[in-house]
Amino acid sequence: MKKILRSREALITGLLILLILFTGLFNSNIFKFNSITEIFNASLTLVLISLGEMFVIFTRGIDVSVGATTGLAAVILGTTLNLGWPIGWAISAAIVTGIIAGMINAVGITFLRVPPIIMTLGTLGIYRGLMRIITGGSWIENLPQSIKEPNLWRLSGIPFYVWLTLVVIAITAWVTLKYKPARYFYAVGDNEEGAYLLGIPVRLTQFAAYTLAGFFAALAAVVFTSQIGFVSMNAADGFELKAIAANVLGGVSLTGGVGTPLGAAIGALFMTAVHSMLIFLGVPGIWDNAFAGVILLTVVYIDYHVRSALELQRRQARIRGDASLKGGES
């Protein structure tokens, strides 16, 4: 029981199910297969961005430039496609853009020692500015069919991109839980000096985290461009904040070293689902932000109380010398 209480993934999944059931009371259309897949489909961009952000938050950093990186990568993808590049090359160019954008953050943070929020706030401005400079401020439209096509692919009724994202989540989850160097992200975030003394390459780990954030942001850009079919100048605007919110909702703690890819993905799904629910409930879209904010604050508040209560219980147990509860230390 305690374990479930502690698991943020469980809390947020429970809330999500409650939210769907509640919406279903008023509009049973939500239980339709298509509605559910549509919610999944709409959340993919945020899920991918959040997965990248997760690595950075693991290392106790923060990256507020991921939304801008997505926008920049989408612009590169759209521009190269309209220049007549084959789709493979265009996608590669977008991914490389994302990786370079991430590496620029990484160099500033790990080598120049600029605090993460400052560095990424700076590059947020830079990448957004570059987007407009490249396109001259106009939207990128008339993209070739080759990029829009995959959005229509379906496999047993489920869109191709949902499958793709599920595979990405599965790989990320498997790697972070089973592959030893991936545990370095947790170690560095939990205790940077301790990790250094253990011989973990701290700077390299941080470097990798920001690079991964850029990579995932670029992946999101590919999905985003394919789904929307054009690139506007405010593409993925504000997604950096939503990605951070998604991670926090999913139990990835900003104090570093805590969380799972599944949590981050569910958090992102939740953020998008709230939007869809409001549509199903007939609430005007202008309330989206208010609901997202209230839910984020509520979840962190509940989490704070659960943590405090567990901490109190643990201390009382320690005073009583209760050996059976000592296992709950971690």
Add this chain to the structure above:
Amino acid sequence: MNWTRYLRTWEFALVVLLVVEILILGMINPTFLNAENLLYATLDFTHILFAALPLTLVIITAGIDISSVSVMGLASITLGLAWVAGINIFVALAIALLVGIIAGLFNGFFVAKTDVNPLVITLGTLFMFAGIAQGMPALLDLLGFKAYGSAGLAAYQYEGITGLPDNFIGLSEATVWIIPYPFIAVLIFAVILSLLLHKTRFGRYLYLIGVNPKAAVYSGVPVQKTLVWAYVLSGFGAALAGSYLTAYFTSARADLGGDALLPIITAVVLGGADILGGSGTIWGTLLAGLVLGFLRQGLLAIGVTNDLIQVVMGAVLVTAMAVKQLMNVYGEYRLNRKALANKGRG
């Protein structure tokens, strides 16, 4: 000599930077070397200063308040709706400022009463306040305030509320001699905050909380109360910024100030405040705000596009921080060398 101490401070470096910048801009375009023009140019970024000055206090406590950009819009739309409802414009202004204070109280209590990262809390309130600001016109419609116009108040959501009275709009343009009212307000605000920060016990508490919150608790500092006040001041400053923008753009909108986050934090950080807490000054923030504001004005004047300016601003922020960090590293290196050399001699 005591005064040489001032020559080595970061604030002095910023003054030099400001003077050099104005001289360079003056060489490119001589109209810049006119005090009246310079003061008039501040109107374009006064809102940044209003929000950045009190944010300095929050950052000194190792906190952060990113919700201020939403509070600007919230204050603006509150002011507009109150006026539409027939309230005197200056009472409406007071209500808008009160909304900022309430927003700050909410942030402050949440930060003080829980151990949740201030970034997460103010991220949540950033969404919440923006949402409330966007939804408020529609909400008032729902509550039955339907008397105003055929499309209802919700129409203001997209159009903004215009036609505000001249005696309010005029506040953003009026001058004492050649100094605009808003700039005088900024200076008064800076003096008050600076006295609070540097001459009162409250100010010392802020630094102590930023350096070591546990030590602050154990030495009997009213940590929670101090934190709440810091966030309240930040909310108030943001509301002031939102109200100013309303007068400056002659329109009350829910999305005013949405893109101000980068310049606000840049001003505080370039002003010498450490994002990890424990250092920073009001005058540093004010000077940095002026340096950045004039830089923007100057670049616009020589025909640089807004997009490129955004890139330059980002680069300035990153470069300034990198130089500062590298200088710290170099300073430590020099101290170490010195210590080793002394040891060798001894």
